[in-house]
Amino acid sequence: MEWMKQRQEEMVGLLEQLVNTDSGSTYKEGIDRVADMLKGHYEALGFVVETIENEQNGNHLLFRQPDATEPKILLLGHMDTVFAKGTAAKRPFRTENGRAYGPGVVDMKGSQVTLLFALKYLAEHDPAALRNVIVLLNSDEELGSPTSRELIEETARPVDYALVMEPGRKDGSLVSSRRGGGRYEMHVQGRAAHSGGAPEEGISAIEELAHKIIKLNALSDHANGVSVSVGIIEGGEAVNMIPDRATGYIDVRVNTEQQSHEIHERIEAISTEPDVPGTTIRLEGGINRPPMEFNERNRALLEQVKSAGESFGLNVSHVHAGGGSDASFPSALGVATIDGLGPVGGELHNVEEYLELESLAERCYLVAETVRKLS
Template sequence: MLAMRFIIRPPLVAALCAALLGPAAAEPDKALLDKAEAMKGPTLSLLKTLVDQDSGSTDEAGLSAVAAVVADELKELGAKVEAHRAAAPGKAENLVATVEGTGKARILLMAHMDTVFREGDAAKRPFRIENGRLYGPGVVDDKGGIALGISALKILNEIGFKDFASLTLLLNSSEEIGSPGSRALIEETAKAHDVALNLEPGRPADGLVTFRKGSGRAYVTVKGKSAHAGVAPESGRNAAAELAHQVLQLGGLGDKDKGTSFNFTVLKAGTASNIIPEDAEAIADVRVRTADEFDRVEKDLKEKSQEKAVPDSTVRVRLERNFPPMPKNDRTDALAEKAQAIYGELGRKLTLEGSGGAADSSIAAGAGVPAIDGLGIVGGEIHTPNEYGEEASVAPRLYLLTRLIMETAKAK
């Protein structure tokens, strides 16, 4: 049998490796990476100042204090800072800061100043760093996003990067309660931009959010007739019993295959144990992937609720739409792929996720602007006393955000 010998030369080896392993990641921008690492300290210092100030969604004084700190930082960068007073609970101001450039792209950054925490929580749990993690009320949701956004603007200012038409940072004061005082402002501002980058927390798996469900609430109210529960219960019309019936039958309005959830979360009925309740109410949390599912849920809600168990009771329903869906599409995919490539320069893998939670990026997307979020500091356990951020993610995430702004601006 004839033996055969193959000689594989070095260029062929390189070609085979490239074919098997895929293209190698580009080298990082060393000068920019150095800037990001040098900016870590000032970023954490600013983050401490923000975290140690209470700023719940209805805490006007606390939100004003945060806004004052942020406005001073932005004005030092030469940004035009405008305050827009909200009509929402607390009536705290929203901030819109704009830096003008010499290019064509109009880039919007978004973050929010409010937290879910109560007045006094910052004093009880001030900012601290422990075992490589950052702690404190709102440390990543979304004080970390604010600090990261301002630091990215500082780096761009230091290197003299102006290849954008405008770079805007919008800071919302009511995101945690559904953005009632800023929705119109976000829509109007988003429509004036080409892309929206939301600085919500990076996911625990070091991820971005590329699509979100829309959110809403369904309200079911029942009117019955009160009566003595022991003497003449049959003369009443039990609103609680009818509500229980409605909760059971309407709880099936979700559709798992379409990603629609319909979950009753609040129920109220009765005033005393010996009185047949005359009034009852339930509230359901509704999440949808597509806007047409809101229409379907609303239609089915009205039709199904007419099937009653308690005669002569009255049932009224309504669907309140809050955040629209942020759908996955070609434009958001392109943004995400660009972000993945940039993160790959650092030898890091950026995961891409969807979320059942809503955020202001959904409002921007609903206005027709491509949006991604989760560009803030990586962290987890948000909305809890154990909310944390990964200290080691600060410089890489700052590099990612700054490079993504630069690449988005150059692509216009």
């Protein structure tokens, strides 16, 4: 911990650079700028950098030691934020009362700092451990990882452990399980008509969608972690027309893989039979993030992390998180996975997002000791 604390100023300096560099998920230039900033630090530790070009979003990065033939520990993080280009200029990095503020400061610019300095520590104190790690930083996690999911799964399959650098909870807890989820679009087609001159000739797509929304909402079972919500609707052309089109955008959350299959089948069944004769329905989408369940593998890894924390007097707690993350992908493949290893903070995706500066050194050491223990 003394080594970490001596580098607190250096950590905060890098954090400021990262936060003041916009890297919203759709701002490729900014994400690639963050990637270039991080590359040099990893190369200085002897890592070989592989850049996976991505025209749609920012590039993805893979780091491994040149003699790491079969690394067994995946360290996973993302370089994108939810904040648009120009946000950093409006709300630049600042510190106040032991906290750091700024766009993406804890989700997850702070995690990038935590991970990097954990590896710097190991390079000095246990360089052999670095041969057991592979680091993957993707650029589209906040979008659901559409271009990086396959890369994450391909990288995760050969490893034994996945340590995911999403921020810790406000109380410092790690994340041992997460809900899975998906997005659907329900497109309804009816028949247009003048609402005054010939309303009987029309078939209302909005009326049909209204029936479907009631049925979809009824699928929610909050006590068991199932949530189905139609968050956006659109349709029609003019108020004096019977609407011939309507679309509902559906968000789904589940706790288990079995629930994923069941809810998908029930949504498909609802889409099969129209309530308004003459309408047709087209359903798109599906479950795009499997749940991260608290299974025996993840439970055993949590015990290892707890043991690493105990070695320097840190009591490690854990929680279930309702939101999704890339941790779900290795976990669903059978890889022991723990999330929330980044620094402590709160108000994520918010103008008041903050990071507890004191937690930087603590989380760096926890990650380093966990990697060393697993190695």
